[in-house]
Amino acid sequence: MIPKADPSQETLVLNMGPQHPATHGVLRIVLKLDGEYVLQAIPVIGYGHRMHEKMAEVRTYPGFYANVGRMDYAGALSFGHGHVLAVERLAGIEVPPRAEYIRVITTELNRIASHLLWFGACLLDLGAFTPILYSFDDREYCLDLLEHVTGARITFSYFRIGGVSRDLDDHFIEGTKEFIKRLRGRFDTYDKLVTGNIIFRKRNEDVGVISRDMALKYGATGPVIRGSGVPYDVRRAEPYSLYPEFDFEIPTRPEGDSMARYLVRMAEMEQSLRIVEQALARLPEGPVMAKVPKKLKVGPGDTVQAVEAARGQLDYYLVGDGTDKPYRLKIRPPSYSNLSLLQELAEGVLLSDLVAIGGSLDLVIPEIDR
Amino acid sequence: MINYFKEIFAGLWTLLVGLKLTARYAVAPTVTCHYPYQTLPITPNFRGHTDLVIDPETASDKCIVCMMCENTCPSQCIEVIGEKPEGSKKKVLTAYRLDFTKCSLCGNCVEVCPTSALEYSGDYQLAGYSRHEFHFELLERLRGRVKAQGIVPRPKPAPPEGGAEAEAKPRKVRPKAEEAPAASLEPKGEEAPKAEAKPGE
Ligand code: SF4
Ligand code: SF4
Numbered sequence: 001m002i003p004k005a006d007p008s009q010e011t012l013v014l015n016m017g018p019q020h021p022a023t024h025g026v027l028r029i030v031l032k033l034d035g036e037y038v039l040q041a042i043p044v045i046g047y048g049h050r051m052h053e054k055m056a057e058v059r060t061y062p063g064f065y066a067n068v069g070r071m072d073y074a075g076a077l078s079f080g081h082g083h084v085l086a087v088e089r090l091a092g093i094e095v096p097p098r099a100e101y102i103r104v105i106t107t108e109l110n111r112i113a114s115h116l117l118w119f120g121a122c123l124l125d126l127g128a129f130t131p132i133l134y135s136f137d138d139r140e141y142c143l144d145l146l147e148h149v150t151g152a153r154i155t156f157s158y159f160r161i162g163g164v165s166r167d168l169d170d171h172f173i174e175g176t177k178e179f180i181k182r183l184r185g186r187f188d189t190y191d192k193l194v195t196g197n198i199i200f201r202k203r204n205e206d207v208g209v210i211s212r213d214m215a216l217k218y219g220a221t222g223p224v225i226r227g228s229g230v231p232y233d234v235r236r237a238e239p240y241s242l243y244p245e246f247d248f249e250i251p252t253r254p255e256g257d258s259m260a261r262y263l264v265r266m267a268e269m270e271q272s273l274r275i276v277e278q279a280l281a282r283l284p285e286g287p288v289m290a291k292v293p294k295k296l297k298v299g300p301g302d303t304v305q306a307v308e309a310a311r312g313q314l315d316y317y318l319v320g321d322g323t324d325k326p327y328r329l330k331i332r333p334p335s336y337s338n339l340s341l342l343q344e345l346a347e348g349v350l351l352s353d354l355v356a357i358g359g360s361l362d363l364v365i366p367e368i369d370r
Numbered sequence: 371m372i373n374y375f376k377e378i379f380a381g382l383w384t385l386l387v388g389l390k391l392t393a394r395y396a397v398a399p400t401v402t403c404h405y406p407y408q409t410l411p412i413t414p415n416f417r418g419h420t421d422l423v424i425d426p427e428t429a430s431d432k433c434i435v436c437m438m439c440e441n442t443c444p445s446q447c448i449e450v451i452g453e454k455p456e457g458s459k460k461k462v463l464t465a466y467r468l469d470f471t472k473c474s475l476c477g478n479c480v481e482v483c484p485t486s487a488l489e490y491s492g493d494y495q496l497a498g499y500s501r502h503e504f505h506f507e508l509l510e511r512l513r514g515r516v517k518a519q520g521i522v523p524r525p526k527p528a529p530p531e532g533g534a535e536a537e538a539k540p541r542k543v544r545p546k547a548e549e550a551p552a553a554s555l556e557p558k559g560e561e562a563p564k565a566e567a568k569p570g571e
Pocket of ligand 2: 420442443444445446447448468472473474475476477478479480
């Protein structure tokens with residue numbers, strides 16, 4: 001599969017990664033180049049593999065929970081949300097409403113933090129350094145809030161099977177309200193600085209066009225498929241948690257190029273702010289933890305739980321066999337199908353456009369490798 | 371041709387818009403923290419490595435060597451060692467080893483402890499030259515903290531009858547241990563502001 005250099009042809013085989021700033025992690029892309037044009041780009045994965053799925057089989061349900069956040073270090077809470085929902089569904093645990101609201105609030109804040117990280121990193125790939133400073137300023141604010149309630153900045157380990165580990169306090173609620181106001185004002189700055197910038201537009205418009213059919217064929221999800229005009233969002237398609245209660249839109253763009261994916265993510269941040277606002281306004285009083293047996297036994301049976309992570313649909317397929325450890329846990333992360341698009345997308349583009357495409361797919365490699 | 375000039379002007383214009391923004395922030399108050407000289411206050415809820423809680427009554431640990439934390443730890447990085455002194459029914463802690471290189475900071479040990487003998491320390495400035503520097507002996511750390519803070523054992527308020535009550539203390543701990551299994555998964559929200567958060571010493 002991996003192309004070999006052929007001295008009789010004027011092509012160059014070049015490895016991009018596994019340690020390359022534009023591959024966003026340990027991803028290796030083997031490129032066959034003709035001058036600056038990409039003839040073939042083959043992603044090679046597996047460098048970050050830590051056998052998380054196997055580890056799930058040897059650890060108890062609460063014991064494994066800390067691992068799920070490590071898979072997607074940018075949006076750890078969505079991964080945690082899927083895991084606890086799957087276990088709760090199979091074990092028949094009822095979660096107190098306040099805990100579910102808290103989960104939604106923190107997950108959406110985490111989605112914003114993840115998109116802000118993507119915003120900075122994607123522009124950094126294109127050579128623009130200033131925007132990452134602005135986006136990290138906001139992201140820090142968001143992570144400060146999450147740190148206050150969860151105790152950590154990246155690997156939150158905050159949800160518990162049956163609730164959340166710590167209640168929200170006034171500091172968090174006031175801070176979040178302020179953050180919402182602040183970020184709304186900042187979108188204007190981002191627009192001025194980036195969206196209207198002619199260099200940015202030229203680098204992204206009509207680059208990496210994913211047609212609707214192609215996105216569906218590869219099973220792309222998240223902002224990638226919504227950038228191709230398909231209004232598919234797990235929060236609406238297979239409602240879970242409290243999402244049916246909230247009023248929000250699924251932003252889509254018909255163009256399917258890198259710019260469309262950029263605009264979808266920017267619009268998504270605003271929608272997440274709306275969800276957080278509504279959830280804060282309705283936050284009920286009460287306990288944040290259900291009664292859960294000390295030695296939690298789950299099953300026998302199996303269940304699938306899908307959630308919308310920052311990068312798309314995330315599925316947990318959980319098989320319990322009546323013991324305190326799962327028989328099997330299969331995770332279907334969003335970046336994997338999004339990455340598989342790259343090979344077809346890359347044919348014939350400029351090397352510099354490949355970087356723009358990679359940035360617009362917003363890949364997180366550890367969730368692919370697990 | 372017209373398009374060519376149009377693009378040049380559009381390019382110049384977006385450049386100026388960007389520069390204007392940069393200029394505005396260039397004179398705005400700085401938001402950077404000059405780290406080794408300044409530190410930011412960290413939240414008291416910060417989940418650092420675990421630490422033993424100082425019991426003000428004994429100026430020692432609260433651990434009853436029940437091994438719950440060791441058994442619940444998914445990373446198997448805790449080693450609790452206790453022994454029974456002559457003539458005592460209860461074990462006392464002699465060593466609490468935490469291998470922080472393996473800890474996944476899940477917090478299960480703190481939540482499962484029936485006597486709330488564990489807490490999160492606020493230490494975040496952890497840097498070392500070798501792995502061994504992250505094998506913590508928490509009991510030693512606790513003794514060091516007791517010494518540094520000059521904590522002296524606070525005698526219990528004298529019970530009405532006195533006498534036999536001298537031995538009542540260990541028994542006071544035990545009922546808590548029994549009721550714990552149901553309650554131990556409860557969030558520890560109320561106790562959140564843990565000890566003294568150290569905003570970077
Ligand atoms: S769970 Fe608490 S009391 Fe039991 S051994 Fe661990 S620290 Fe000691
Ligand atoms: S925080 Fe988790 S991994 Fe770390 S010592 Fe406690 S139980 Fe073990």
